Amino acid sequence: MIVRHLEKLLGTERDVDGGNWISRRLLTADDGMGFSMHDTIIKSGTETPIWYKHHLEAVYCIAGKGEIELVGSGEIFPIQPGMLYALNRHDRHLLRASETLQLICVFNPPVTGREVHDADGAYAPSPAIAS
Numbered sequence: 001m002i003v004r005h006l007e008k009l010l011g012t013e014r015d016v017d018g019g020n021w022i023s024r025r026l027l028t029a030d031d032g033m034g035f036s037m038h039d040t041i042i043k044s045g046t047e048t049p050i051w052y053k054h055h056l057e058a059v060y061c062i063a064g065k066g067e068i069e070l071v072g073s074g075e076i077f078p079i080q081p082g083m084l085y086a087l088n089r090h091d092r093h094l095l096r097a098s099e100t101l102q103l104i105c106v107f108n109p110p111v112t113g114r115e116v117h118d119a120d121g122a123y124a125p126s127p128a129i130a131s
């Protein structure tokens with residue numbers, strides 16, 4: 001069994017600064033769960049273009065306020081505690097935080113640990129996991 005505590009990850013390799021966001025990677029590919037799970041802070045007043053072409057991501061808000069705008073349709077969905085969104089179509093979007101957001105993010109395939117966004121707002125494809 002794996003047991004981790006957020007406060008023990010802070011300042012370690014699992015604590016990743018992406019500029020507009022800070023991602024604390026509670027579970028990563030090498031944990032062998034088939035997904036990664038992150039406790040992520042989105043800084044207040046930021047807008048982040050994101051397009052996870054190689055991953056599926058589900059996001060659950062536990063604190064703060066913001067919105068997600070889908071690129072193309074222009075649809076906007078408010079984000080507040082209790083709201084979940086799942087990027088089941090690799091949806092390209094803009095993520096805005098009007099107040100600091102605390103989000104639980106789950107990735108399939110799992111991130112390996114230190115990924116930050118490329119110019120398109122994507123993470124590189126995860127390497128195949130050896131069985």
Ligand code: 9YT
Nearest residue numbers: 021023038040059103105
């Ligand atoms: C909600 C979102 O995608 N934020 C960007 C950071 C990323 N999800 C991560 O790696 O925690």
